[in-house]
Amino acid sequence: MRRWRPCSCPPPGSPWASPAYPTFRFRPIVIVAPDGAAWVTDGGLNANVRYDPKTKKLDIFPLPKEFPDAYLNTGVFDKDGIYWFTGQAGVYGRVNPSTGKTEAWKAPRGAGPYGIAATPSGEVWYVSLAGDYVGRVDGKTGAVTIVEPHRKNVGPRRIWSDAKGLLWVSFWHSGEVGRYDPASKTWKTWQLPNSTAGCYSVYVDEQDKVWLTDFPNNAIVRFDPVSERFESFKSDRRGASVRQMLGRKGEAWGAESGTDRLVVVRY
Numbered sequence: 001m002r003r004w005r006p007c008s009c010p011p012p013g014s015p016w017a018s019p020a021y022p023t024f025r026f027r028p029i030v031i032v033a034p035d036g037a038a039w040v041t042d043g044g045l046n047a048n049v050r051y052d053p054k055t056k057k058l059d060i061f062p063l064p065k066e067f068p069d070a071y072l073n074t075g076v077f078d079k080d081g082i083y084w085f086t087g088q089a090g091v092y093g094r095v096n097p098s099t100g101k102t103e104a105w106k107a108p109r110g111a112g113p114y115g116i117a118a119t120p121s122g123e124v125w126y127v128s129l130a131g132d133y134v135g136r137v138d139g140k141t142g143a144v145t146i147v148e149p150h151r152k153n154v155g156p157r158r159i160w161s162d163a164k165g166l167l168w169v170s171f172w173h174s175g176e177v178g179r180y181d182p183a184s185k186t187w188k189t190w191q192l193p194n195s196t197a198g199c200y201s202v203y204v205d206e207q208d209k210v211w212l213t214d215f216p217n218n219a220i221v222r223f224d225p226v227s228e229r230f231e232s233f234k235s236d237r238r239g240a241s242v243r244q245m246l247g248r249k250g251e252a253w254g255a256e257s258g259t260d261r262l263v264v265v266r267y
Contacts, residue, residue, distance in 0.1 A: 029074045029244055033097070034081055041072035041085055048075060048085055048095055048102070061095050063087075067104045074115050074158075074244075079122040084137070086113035086126050092137065092144070105142045109133065115158030115202070119165040123182070127156035127169060134159065134169060134180065150178060150187040158244075162204045170202040170212055177202065177212055177223060192221060193230050203245035203252065211252045211265075213242040220245070220254050220265060233265050 030040045038051045046069060047062040063070050070087030077083055083095040090111045093104030107113045112130030119125070124137040134156055135144040149156060155173030162168060167180040175195040179188045192199055198215035205211065210223040219234040220242060235242075241258035252265045 031075050031077070031246070033077055033083070039075050039083060041075050043070075043072050046070055046072065048072070048083065050097070059100075061100060061102050063091070063093065063102060064104050067091050067093075070104070073113065074126075076116045076118050076124070078118040078124055078139070079120070082139075084116055084118070084124050084126075086116050088113060088129070092116070092126055092135075094142075103142065105144075107131065108135065108144055108146055114156075115160075115170075117159045117161050117167065119161040119167070119182075120163060121165055123165070125159055125161070125167055127159045129155050129157050129172060132156065134167070136182070147180065147185075150189055154178075157200055158202045160202045160204045160210075162208045162210075164208075168202050168204055168210050170199045172199060173197055175199050175214075175216075177210060179225070190223065190228065190230075192217075193232070200241075200243055201245045201254070203247055205247050205252060206249050211245050211247070213245065213254065215241065220252070220263070222252070222265070222267075235259070235263065 030038050033039055040049045042049050047060045050059040069089055070091040071089040073086045073088050075083055075085040083097060086092050090107045091104050092107050092113050095102045109131035112128035114127055114129045116126040127134050134147040137144055153173055154171040156169045157172040158170045160168050169178045171178060175192045175197045176189045177199060192214050195214050195216045200213045200215055203211040212221045214221050218240050219232045222231045237259045239258035240256040242254035243257050245254045247253050250266055254263045256263055
């Protein structure tokens with residue numbers, strides 16, 4: 001039995017609702033580091049921000065001056081504990097939490113870097129919405145190898161790796177979910193059952209089931225790669241707009257940016 005449930009956002013005592021947090025323009029994404037700290041891509045500060053829930057300390061890591069107004073989007077940690085991030089203005093980079101050093105590079109094809117993911121083996125991949133490509137980042141040099149989608153103008157928006165290192169990509173313009181196999185360099189795609197556009201977020205759970213958000217149908221969608229079947233969980237409020245999903249064992253969480261709340265599907 002699966003249950004869908006809304007939750008208050010932000011929770012009581014959250015530092016993100018606190019006047020102690022610096023002035024901001026927008027903060028798209030928060031993720032949890034291996035040490036339990038929260039990291040935020042802060043567009044207003046043009047910096048990545050670390051919050052330690054134990055000490056309540058905020059550490060701010062500004063981007064190099066060569067990259068003003070990066071329009072920061074998403075972050076992820078690789079297996080070595082390095083934090084990687086994207087900026088929609090055409091930037092990607094990394095922060096070494098141990099030294100505080102921030103490095104950034106100009107993205108191929110300019111504006112567009114959006115979702116970013118790390119595989120179990122340590123590879124880092126991101127997608128470019130405006131650039132219409134998937135990119136693999138060389139962890140040593142920072143160089144990017146471009147992988148073209150299965151066809152043009154599909155708008156890859158977010159990306160996630162499953163336990164085998166297969167990459168799952170949400171295609172915003174075409175309303176598809178795609179699976180890319182880096183070993184065979186092949187794509188397989190599936191159309192959302194009720195939409196021809198608007199597939200936004202993607203998250204892969206501990207069972208390697210794929211969770212997506214369907215904007216036109218105001219729903220979170222679960223996809224089983226084995227049976228190739230979709231299951232939809234509609235929001236009880238209009239304009240939910242879940243832009244990012246995360247989870248833990250038995251739970252898939254979504255942030256409804258349009259209703260200012262969190263929702264969870266338990267399975």
